[in-house]
Amino acid sequence: MAKAFSGIQPTGQIQLGNYIGALRNWRPDPGSYYCVVDLHSLSQTWEPAELRANIRSTAALLQALGLGEGSHVFVQSHVHEHAELAWVLNCLGRMGELSRMTQFKSKGRGKADVSVGLFTYPLLMASDILLYSVQEVPVGEDQKQHVELTRDIAERFNSRFGPVFTVPQPRIAEVGARVMSLRNPAEKMSKSDPDPNSKILLSDSDEAIQKKIMTAVTDSGREVAYDPAEKPGVSNLLEIASTLCGEPIEALAARYRDQGYGAFKRGVAEIVVEAVRPLREQVKELLSDPAAIERTLEEGRAAAEREARPMLDRVKQAVGLL
Ligand code: AMP
Ligand code: TRP
Numbered sequence: 001m002a003k004a005f006s007g008i009q010p011t012g013q014i015q016l017g018n019y020i021g022a023l024r025n026w027r028p029d030p031g032s033y034y035c036v037v038d039l040h041s042l043s044q045t046w047e048p049a050e051l052r053a054n055i056r057s058t059a060a061l062l063q064a065l066g067l068g069e070g071s072h073v074f075v076q077s078h079v080h081e082h083a084e085l086a087w088v089l090n091c092l093g094r095m096g097e098l099s100r101m102t103q104f105k106s107k108g109r110g111k112a113d114v115s116v117g118l119f120t121y122p123l124l125m126a127s128d129i130l131l132y133s134v135q136e137v138p139v140g141e142d143q144k145q146h147v148e149l150t151r152d153i154a155e156r157f158n159s160r161f162g163p164v165f166t167v168p169q170p171r172i173a174e175v176g177a178r179v180m181s182l183r184n185p186a187e188k189m190s191k192s193d194p195d196p197n198s199k200i201l202l203s204d205s206d207e208a209i210q211k212k213i214m215t216a217v218t219d220s221g222r223e224v225a226y227d228p229a230e231k232p233g234v235s236n237l238l239e240i241a242s243t244l245c246g247e248p249i250e251a252l253a254a255r256y257r258d259q260g261y262g263a264f265k266r267g268v269a270e271i272v273v274e275a276v277r278p279l280r281e282q283v284k285e286l287l288s289d290p291a292a293i294e295r296t297l298e299e300g301r302a303a304a305e306r307e308a309r310p311m312l313d314r315v316k317q318a319v320g321l322l
Helices: 016-021 048-064 081-090 095-099 102-107 116-130 141-161 206-214 232-245 249-256 260-287 290-319
Strands: 005-008 033-036 072-075 136-138 169-171
Touching: 005 116, 005 136, 016 232, 016 260, 033 048, 033 290, 048 072, 048 260, 048 290, 072 290, 081 116, 081 290, 095 116, 095 141, 102 116, 102 141, 116 141, 136 141, 141 169, 141 290, 206 260, 232 249, 232 260, 249 260, 260 290
Parallel strands: 005 033, 033 072, 136 169
Antiparallel strands: none
């Protein structure tokens, strides 16, 4: 059983891409850690009250997924070792390699008000991972480059200062690692997309989900077929449905091939509604008992600290701070 670490930002509301690309693949194995990465949320503009509420609702979702039993759920800023190791790694990371990060290029480069934090954020992510000596990092496709940077930093550190860090692997699902926007299938579905119809939120009502799927952009023609290059809209819906109901893409495509887009979308909407409803209801129930969330986070913090503290000490020893 591989030990895993992964994180999700409490920025905005969790969308279906987060669930399909990442959360669904997080396993509640002992020794694995799942983190609400609140410090990462400061890398782009934020509202304090909104952030505070989102930290709790994101933690409730992780708890609803059963990740607080077996594995540990905690909040990044509760374990100060993350920020401390990040400084050391900031001094090992190079301007050139960070400049090549595609996420920084798409979110920040060229914008006058872009923060230094957005630029160095992959090194905070590397600190998150390396503190826990994990083998695997389950993430969506868009985070692969950041996990590869983490590997480079770990290897650089180990070769200069001795074998301190475990070099982790990204774990990326074969289907659903890149869920696309419902309004523009050339772009990934994203929490930060201002168009509410581009994304399904895990807090959306059944009716909202149905409406968003029914108005999703599809392609010319009327045949339902899996062809990401020629039919990106239909293919995205097929991937979403297949990952959520467990039926192979080909079987779904064959069933709806000649039924037209309307019938196909109604079928997809039903699958998404059935998948999201139990999560939405569980999160709502958990949020009505804030003390239970606090207990989970406290247990998670204590467990995380038991690993992070000695690891940071080993780093300090190795680099000469101790
Ligand atoms: P974030 O919302 O940036 O905190 O992402 C949390 C996790 O969700 C990361 O592992 C991302 O790779 C994954 N993720 C975010 N958006 C998508 C998407 N549209 N498709 C698949 N995975 C995604
Ligand atoms: N950067 C990731 C994202 O935006 C979130 C994240 C922070 C993360 N630290 C992590 C993911 C550590 C995996 C492991 O999606």
